[in-house]
Each structure stands twice: as C-alpha cells, then as structure tokens.
Amino acid sequence: MRKRIGILTYRGETGFVEPGFLRRLVKEGLKMGAEVFLFSPQDVRYSIRQIRGFVPLEKGWTSDWYDWPDIVIDRYRYYPLAKHSLYLPFRKQPWFRYANSRFSNKFRVHQVLVEDPELGKWLPETLPYSKETLSSMLRRHLIVYLKPTNGTGGRSILRVERQGAGYILHGRTKQQAKSSEKLSSLTEVCKRLENWMVYEKSGNEQFFLQQGLQLSLVPERTVDARLLVQKDGNGTWRLTGMGIRIGPRRSSTSNLHGGGTAMPAAAFLINHFGQQQAERILLECKELALKTVSRIEEHYGQMMEFGFDLGIDILGRVWIIEINPKPGREIFRQLGQHKRYLEAVRRPLEYALYLTNQTEEKETASNIY
Ligand SMILES: Nc1ncnc2c1ncn2[C@@H]1O[C@H](COP(=O)(O)OP(=O)(O)O)[C@@H](O)[C@H]1O
Ligand SMILES: [Mg+2]
Missing domain, CATH: 3.30.720 (Signal recognition particle alu RNA binding heterodimer, srp9/1)
Known part of the structure; x- marks a missing residue:
C-alpha cells in the first residue's frame, strides 16, 4: 500500500516560509513512492477525516483534499511576527501519529540535560x-x-x-x-x-x-559548529554532516540568517588545532550528539532529527550552545555539499516510512501467532 506522509508546517497569507526546502522534501518523498503533502492546522477537517494538502507545481503550489496520513512529520516552525495561536492546541491533540515528538524551550531543555552527569561537562x-x-x-x-x-x-x-x-x-x-x-x-x-x-x-x-564561550577562533568573529544528527531508514541515529559558521565582524552570533558564512569542519579544525586535536574534537562532537539525543529521547519520547549548535572554544573545548528540533540544512548547500544536502532532506522521510512499515510488521506478526 502506498504510504501517505503529511508534513505539518506554518502557512501564512504569503504562503510557506521555507518554500525551497519544503518543495524538495515533497518531491523526494514522491520519488520514494509515498504520497506526500504539506498542511497547516487550519487545513484539517477532523470530523470528516480529510485534509487540504499542498504540493509544489513547476511554479507555485496546488492544493487538494487528502485522506488521513499514515504518519506526520512536524515541521511547524515559529516565525517572528506571525500568528501562531492555532499550533499548540492542535499539536497537543492525539489525531496523528508523529515521527517527531514535541520538544520544549531552550531553558527547559538545558534543565533536563544538566541532570545527566555525563552531559554536564558540555553544558555552559x-x-x-x-x-x-x-x-x-x-x-x-x-x-x-x-x-x-x-x-x-x-x-x-x-x-x-x-x-x-x-x-x-x-x-x-x-x-x-x-x-x-x-x-x-x-x-x-x-x-x-x-x-x-x-x-x-x-x-x-x-x-x-x-x-559566554570564547569562540573567537577567527579574531573579532563568533565561530561555532552546526552538526546535523538524524534517524535513518532503520531508525538508527546518524551523523549526517557538520559545518563551521563564522559570524560577521563584531557580531555576537554566527547564524547564517544573520550574515554568517560556512566553512568545512575538518579542514577548519585541522587548520586551527592541528590534525590530532581536530580528530579529538570531531570525535567528541559525535559522542556528545549521540549521548545527548539518547537522553532527550528518554525524556521527550521518540525524535527524528536535531541540529546541534556547538561551541568549540579557543582552547578546543566543546560545548552545547543550542539543540534545534527542526533544523535547517542550508549549511550543506552553502558548502557545496549537494549530496549531503539531499541526504539530509531524505532521511526524515525514510525514517517516517520505516515507522509506518514497523507497525505493519508488528500487525502481521500478531496475525500469525
Ligand atoms: N553562551 C554562548 N557563548 C558564546 N556564543 C554564543 C552563546 N550563546 C549563543 N551564542 C552565539 O549566538 C548564536 C545564536 O545563539 P543560539 O542559542 O543558537 O540561538 P538561536 O536560536 O537564535 O540560534 C550561536 O550560534 C552562537 O554563535
Ligand atoms: Mg542557534
């Protein structure tokens, strides 16, 4: 049976806010043989179990009515100055099976992680x-x-x-x-x-x-790392990629949206710390990410992907600055890593399909025994 994946997003009067990424997400899902559409809270008719879903055309978007999805990927992001009153009550309803559970605000996440003695050394x-x-x-x-x-x-x-x-x-x-x-x-x-x-x-x-971490590996700049961890088509956590972000001159932040630029991680770290230290840092980032996601899942339930903002300070110490549950993949495009970008787009879809197949297997098993 063809699987149906709904992608929950914000849609305002001017349309979708990350249209480039969402287009690609739907297209990749279709290539995998799934039925995929975007929707927002205002598109759901629960009483008749129908959803107005959107798919990309060559130019622009078209909408149609869809049956209930087998699984929903929550990609709803809060945009500044937009109205978001519908989202939270909607997300709390047990109407869908979600590939990613709800997460909480940065301060609360810190409180959860700091309880774990293994993670303390990475938390400012x-x-x-x-x-x-x-x-x-x-x-x-x-x-x-x-x-x-x-x-x-x-x-x-x-x-x-x-x-x-x-x-x-x-x-x-x-x-x-x-x-x-x-x-x-x-x-x-x-x-x-x-x-x-x-x-x-x-x-x-x-x-x-x-x-505050001392992140001025490049003088007068804030430099940090973005690491993407995602579940794959077998439900296993994987490191998809990592990049360095260099903020504009005298900026307190490195975010690409705020004018930051991207650099490949390994080359940058080798250049600053030498081969041996760089390898240690990369390994530590990976260890930290995997330990952290496992702690997060214990607390919040099953998750799908995270973008870690990691500080690597001037002494080579690694720190967790922020953990993003709905991360961008733009850094890989900026780095010209197109294969990796595509992989980063495809993984959540593969994971969502894996989840739907998992239930099917369970059901078949219980039919047999
Ligand atoms: N404690 C800190 N020490 C040094 N730099 C920081 C710290 N917190 C944030 N930054 C810088 O600001 C950027 C944005 O902060 P972050 O907590 O990730 O918020 P946002 O959700 O807005 O991305 C970080 O990527 C980093 O460059
Ligand atoms: Mg951030």
Whole structure:
C-alpha cells in the first residue's frame, strides 16, 4: 500500500516560509513512492477525516483534499511576527501519529540535560535572569549571554563582555540589526539588559543568562559548529554532516540568517588545532550528539532529527550552545555539499516510512501467532 506522509508546517497569507526546502522534501518523498503533502492546522477537517494538502507545481503550489496520513512529520516552525495561536492546541491533540515528538524551550531543555552527569561537562552554565545572577556570573565568566527562551536565527541576543573596568555589549535585535555599546558600571549593564528584555520580548517569553564561550577562533568573529544528527531508514541515529559558521565582524552570533558564512569542519579544525586535536574534537562532537539525543529521547519520547549548535572554544573545548528540533540544512548547500544536502532532506522521510512499515510488521506478526 502506498504510504501517505503529511508534513505539518506554518502557512501564512504569503504562503510557506521555507518554500525551497519544503518543495524538495515533497518531491523526494514522491520519488520514494509515498504520497506526500504539506498542511497547516487550519487545513484539517477532523470530523470528516480529510485534509487540504499542498504540493509544489513547476511554479507555485496546488492544493487538494487528502485522506488521513499514515504518519506526520512536524515541521511547524515559529516565525517572528506571525500568528501562531492555532499550533499548540492542535499539536497537543492525539489525531496523528508523529515521527517527531514535541520538544520544549531552550531553558527547559538545558534543565533536563544538566541532570545527566555525563552531559554536564558540555553544558555552559545557564540560569534565569536576575541582577544578582548577572553580577555573580560576570565575576566568574569573562562573557555572559542574555538570550530569549524561544529565540531563533540569533535574534534578541545580547552579549556582555568584561573589559578593563567596564563592559562591552554586542546585540542582535529582532530584526537582526547589530548593536554595540560600552558601559562603565554593572548598574548600567543591568539597566540596559532590563530595557533590552522589555523591547525584545515576544509574547510571554522569558530571558535567561548563559556563560559566554570564547569562540573567537577567527579574531573579532563568533565561530561555532552546526552538526546535523538524524534517524535513518532503520531508525538508527546518524551523523549526517557538520559545518563551521563564522559570524560577521563584531557580531555576537554566527547564524547564517544573520550574515554568517560556512566553512568545512575538518579542514577548519585541522587548520586551527592541528590534525590530532581536530580528530579529538570531531570525535567528541559525535559522542556528545549521540549521548545527548539518547537522553532527550528518554525524556521527550521518540525524535527524528536535531541540529546541534556547538561551541568549540579557543582552547578546543566543546560545548552545547543550542539543540534545534527542526533544523535547517542550508549549511550543506552553502558548502557545496549537494549530496549531503539531499541526504539530509531524505532521511526524515525514510525514517517516517520505516515507522509506518514497523507497525505493519508488528500487525502481521500478531496475525500469525
Ligand atoms: N553562551 C554562548 N557563548 C558564546 N556564543 C554564543 C552563546 N550563546 C549563543 N551564542 C552565539 O549566538 C548564536 C545564536 O545563539 P543560539 O542559542 O543558537 O540561538 P538561536 O536560536 O537564535 O540560534 C550561536 O550560534 C552562537 O554563535
Ligand atoms: Mg542557534
């Protein structure tokens, strides 16, 4: 039987927000012999078990009514300034079988991971904002980051660095504009941060403080690594690829959306640390990712893929900055790694099909015995 895969996404008045990727995702699924369509919460008619699904045309999109999918891949991402009130209540309904379970905000994820003694060494200190915490963290760390719990793309992030008797602040606003200033007292820094939180806050989100890592492997830049781990067509976690991101000059973030550029990981690390250290770092990244996803699945249930933002500091220590449950694959395209990009697109579909076949096998088995 032909399998039907629904891909849950956000669709606004101007259409889909990551149309290039979604087009490719549907096309690859069709090539695998599945029926694949995109849909949004507003497209579901639960009472008649029909869904208005979208598929790409040569140019643009077309829609039609579809029967209930065998499995759903949740690719719904929050976009700044868009209305998202439908999503959460919808996602909480037990209407579909999902290939990826729900995840939580960055701060909560940190709290879950930090409980695992094996992961602690890779986690920068992360605490809720308060004046007292800021002051004590700035005593212990040269740099402290202020970040929103639900941010994406490097938005609304402010970095505070001690310098001499004063402080240098570098920020990224909601619109990705860079800001920088020098302040001379901790009282001024607190005021500035509190102001920042008022202006940058969306909805009822919170901000937290994080130990700042020294990521200036390239002078005056923020450099980090993006690693993609995905389940394959046998349900096994695999490392699909890794790339280095180099932020624009004097930017507190490295995100590609904020103007960062990509470099191949191995070559970059060998160049900075030598062959032996580079190999150790790469191995450690892999170990860290596999241990972390296994801990995440214990807590959140079955997952499908993650994009890890990893800090590799100037001493070669590896850190977990952020774990993205709905990661982009653009870094591989930027690196000209087209085969890898395609593999990164195909893996979730292969995994989703594997899940549907798994039930079938189980059912057949129970019919026999
Ligand atoms: N604690 C930190 N120390 C150093 N750099 C950081 C830290 N936190 C974030 N950054 C920089 O900011 C970028 C964006 O932060 P991240 O937590 O990944 O938020 P987003 O969800 O917006 O991508 C990171 O990729 C990294 O370059
Ligand atoms: Mg990130």
